[in-house]
Amino acid sequence: MDRSKPFEPQPISFLPQLVERTWGGHGLSRYGKRCGPGALVGESWEVSDVEGMPSVLDGGPYSGKTIRDLMASYSSEVLGAARAPEHPAGGAQFPLLLKLLDAQEDLSIQVHPSDEDLARSGIRRNGKTEAWIILDAEPGARVWHGLAPGVDRTALFDRLEKLGGGRLPDGEADRLFRWIPVERGDVVFVPAGTIHAVGKGITLLEVQQTSDITYRIYDWGRRDRKTLEPRKLHIAEARGVSEPPRVPCPFRRLNKLPAQPGFVPVISAADCDKLTVECATLAPGSPSGLEVLASTQEARSSRFHILSAFEGEVRVRPQHGAELKLRPGMFVLLPSILGGYSVTAVEPAQVLRFSCGA
Known part of the structure; x- marks a missing residue:
């Protein structure tokens, strides 16, 4: 490179x-x-x-x-x-x-x-x-x-x-x-x-x-x-x-997470300084509905995200680059410099997000 x-x-x-x-x-x-x-x-x-x-x-x-x-x-x-x-x-x-x-x-x-x-x-x-x-x-x-x-x-x-x-x-x-x-x-x-x-x-x-x-x-x-x-x-x-x-x-348990919009902490930086796990639930009637908006540059800092679908199929639309589909077993790395992106469910879905502590 x-x-x-x-x-x-x-x-x-x-x-x-x-x-x-x-x-x-x-x-x-x-x-x-x-x-x-x-x-x-x-x-x-x-x-x-x-x-x-x-x-x-x-x-x-x-x-x-x-x-x-x-x-x-x-x-x-x-x-x-x-x-x-x-x-x-x-x-x-x-x-x-x-x-x-x-x-x-x-x-x-x-x-x-x-x-x-x-x-x-x-x-x-x-x-x-x-x-x-x-x-x-x-x-x-x-x-x-x-x-x-x-x-x-x-x-x-x-x-x-x-x-x-x-x-x-x-x-x-x-x-x-x-x-x-x-x-x-x-x-x-x-x-x-x-x-x-x-x-x-x-x-x-x-x-x-x-x-x-x-x-x-x-x-x-x-x-x-x-x-x-x-x-x-x-x-x-x-x-x-x-x-x-x-x-x-x-x-x-992913089926017992708090009903909150966006990505909900599963293992937070307070739990572990080596890795973090979050989960977004996308479904009609859920706090997020069928779409969640996010960014790799939140809270006055930036960090990479890795996404993987736990259930269902989603579309990831980045601020830069092409849209892609994500199904269980698939992973995508979003570099910290990427910025905003959306995750939209094609059907009721749960999406996992991984990163590290500060």
Whole structure:
């Protein structure tokens, strides 16, 4: 990209990057992803500036360039006042990573370090706070979020370390970990340091800090498909992760948000300084009706927005650039410099909006 030329403000779409996982399947095909025959697609990386996995722009004057190219040339125009960490290769890194996940099996139980945990270890990388929006959940689907009452964190690590990657006896996992039933529209907030896992039968949208650091502490006795050895665990690293205050789970439910016009906070900057989630409900008789007006330059500051439809189809009309349609499974980045835009429902819809704290 030629930095000498002014940035052309308009909505930015990206090509999804499909990632196979042992626990994946074909569920993301319902969201427009091309899952090949026999492929176990577990994740679709929709917006990513993770080293080695940068998203590629799809359409517009910068089509074919990567988000890394975009950030290297126009980070201030994209981010505005939003805080950005430093990319390992230098320069500003886009601060959020957005994915779709399809869990056909229980995922491993994990914990992620915070920025502060990594800094104490001398690691100059981002921690990982994240949130999940449940898109689909089979009857009885559940997540693991924290430990069961009375379970000591150190004693848990001792137990899992002694197990050596093996499987816990039937029922013991449910006595050690706090499990929560979930359904479509639940929002699960996972601050860094929270022990957690996604259960089978769940499709979700994940928004998180731009980080790919995961400490796996239990994996149901599964073995590596190549070595046939128990999958590697990271219990020693997990012991160095600080425990955050417990938060409600689910944190919010999209069908129980306050009846207010515009985008309603789901996870606000007061709840989390790493990411924000909002939701607009568009329907006849709702406070917003079928249209909401918004801007990336509100409240005497500017910051990027990422939009994704949770339900229904909407049209996004920007102040600059072409109108576009947005359906579930689709994402669009609105750079901070874009300014005003409208979101209009073709049918009753809910639209999610993501950004970061100041």
